[in-house]
Amino acid sequence: VIYCAGQIALVPCTMKLVAGGIRAEAVLSLNHVEKVLNAMSEHTSLNHIMLAICYVTNKKDIPTVQKLWCRKLKEHVTQVTEYGEPSVTHGPLVVAVVPHLPRDASVEWHVVAMNDDPTQRKFISMAGKLQGCKIDCEAVGSSSMSSVALSVSLSLTSQLVASVALDSMLHELSSVMLTVVKELSQDGNLTLLCCRTFYNKGCISGHSLLTGLEEFLKELLGPKSPALILVPVTDLPDLQILHVACWLSL
Secondary structure, three states: OEEEEEEOOEEOOOOEEOOOHHHHHHHHHHHHHHHHHHHHOOOOOHHHEEEEEEEEOOHHHHHHHHHHHHHHHHHHHHHHHOOOOOOOOOOOEEEEEOOOOHHHOOEEEEEEEOOOOHHHOEEEEEEEEEOOEEEEEEEEEOOOOOEEEEEEEEEEOOOOOOOOOHHHHHHHHHHHHHHHHHHHOOOOOOEEEEEEEEEEOOOOOHHHHHHHHHHHHHHHHHHHOOEEEEEEEOEOOOOEEEEEEEEEEO
């Protein structure tokens, strides 16, 4: 497993942010990620990323980083499939808006990669609905199934929704997570190690979220309940108010 710390768009020879705005910063910072992965292991590339987290300081920049991410992945897949190999299964991308980043950067990338065979990964997705909101969950298992990246988001169904019932929302979210974990870990050996929980601090109380999520996960998983890390954010894509990124391992 390769953990790549936050990468921002510093020009190596000057250690200053690249000029040119969000597009230039997004491209250079993601290029830094590629170089770090390749330095850690010669044949490791963006194809090997199991989970990506991108922080931006302006919600208007979310489509820019999402499009860049998709384009870069397609470039790598094209390089692979030209040799007749199967398609690659990529891990989920989490995008969060925060008020400030180091060096006043506009974008920062964090990734977790596996030096596995991306063409042999397992993918599963699931969705759920509650009154006023929806849950979307996807997970990617490494080719050896020794690790899994899981992403689950909660979105309002309309801007007109004034509030949601937090308890029922967290119960359904935890149930969807558990169902996906069981589906991927048929032998029961995979354990949820960490849940990094991004939440819109203008919509959800951090204290209530921590208390409720801990309670439901302990109820469903018992002593295998994961460590919870709460990350208050200014905003999330579209109508998302909560996005949980989890890492499972043997």
